[in-house]
Amino acid sequence: MSHSSLALTIGFAAEAVREEGPRVQCVAPRAATPFVAEALQGAGxxxxxTGTSPDALEAAHGAQAVVLDLATLTAEWNxxxxxxxxxxxxxxxxWVLDLTRLGDxxxxxxxxxxxxxxxxxIVRVNPDEISGFGAPGLDAAIVWGDSAERVTFGGREVKVPLGSAMLAQIPGVRTAVSALMGTCTVVTGRLEAALAGAAWLALASERAEEQSRGPASFRTALVDALWTVxxxxxxxxxNL
Known part of the structure; x- marks a missing residue:
């Protein structure tokens, strides 16, 4: 896929999410839950x-995409x-797998x-937590870094802007990015979904920072920006 066709597909993906309103389940740490829900609603x-209870996992089979944050499971294997x-x-x-550790x-x-x-x-990997990650034969887009700064798939690598530094003040941002990526997998391919989800929140964060005075107003402005971008x-x- 050429750079221009990749960009076109990513643009269509975000609009398709708003049009279709896909059902997305995110199995996330409790602290991340409020913002993840707000971010997904902001994206349409x-x-x-949910957590990892049997009932919550059963509900995954009614979703169009599922996001699993491994930090939810580390303390208790289910x-x-x-x-x-x-x-x-x-x-x-x-479904998206975020290989995040729970603390140390x-x-x-x-x-x-x-x-x-x-x-x-899609698999998210932080090189600082997992050295030498590799899964031979894995047909997934790999998203590298805590801020999702680059994506690799099929021998191709694309860098993603980091967005606003204010993102570090909002609990649940990393999981929200994974959730946006998962949402986009409903309407487009793996590479396109990973890039669209990461860039969607990064761009929205830059817009939100211009309108905010601190973490509380930034969070509200960020959800609004997800809606309007x-x-x-x-x-x-x-910049493809």
Whole structure:
């Protein structure tokens, strides 16, 4: 895909999300829940943000995309999540795996391997937490860095602007970016979805900073900016 066609596809993806209002479930840490829900609503999606209870995981099968933050699972391994993601893969439902540690606790290789075997569409990796990440045969877009600053897929790498420094003041931003990526997988391909989700929030954050006086007003302005940023502006922001 050429740079111009990639940009065009990304622009259409954001508008398609607003038009279709996809149902997205995000299994997220409790502290991230409020902002993730607000961000997805700001983008036009219909969110369900949950923990890892059996009922919550069962609800994933009614979603059009699912986002799994591994920090939710590190302290307590839940075998049901492997079964859940296996069913998602079998049904063709796109899902995102965020390999985030819970504090200083290490990630368990067997947990990661079991989930990667169920073919996530997008995998988020922080090189500072996971050195030498590689999954041979994994057909997923890999999003690198805590701020999603670059995306690789099929031998291609695209850099993404970091957005406003004010994002560091909002709990749940990383999970919200993953959720936006997952939302976009409903309407477009893996590379395009990863780039659209990351750039959508980054651009919105820059717009929000211009209108805010501190973290509280920035958060409100950010949700509003997610609502108003156009798809063609997101594509232009990536400078493809």
């Amino acid at each position: 999606a219909r969110p369900l943000v 075998d049901a999540i492997v079964t859940t993601t296996a069913r998602l893969a079998a049904d063709g439902t796109p 606790l290490p990630l368990h290789a067997e947990r990661v391997d079991a989930l990667l075997a169920n073919r996530p569409a 156009r798809g063609d502006e997101i594509a232009e922001y990536l």
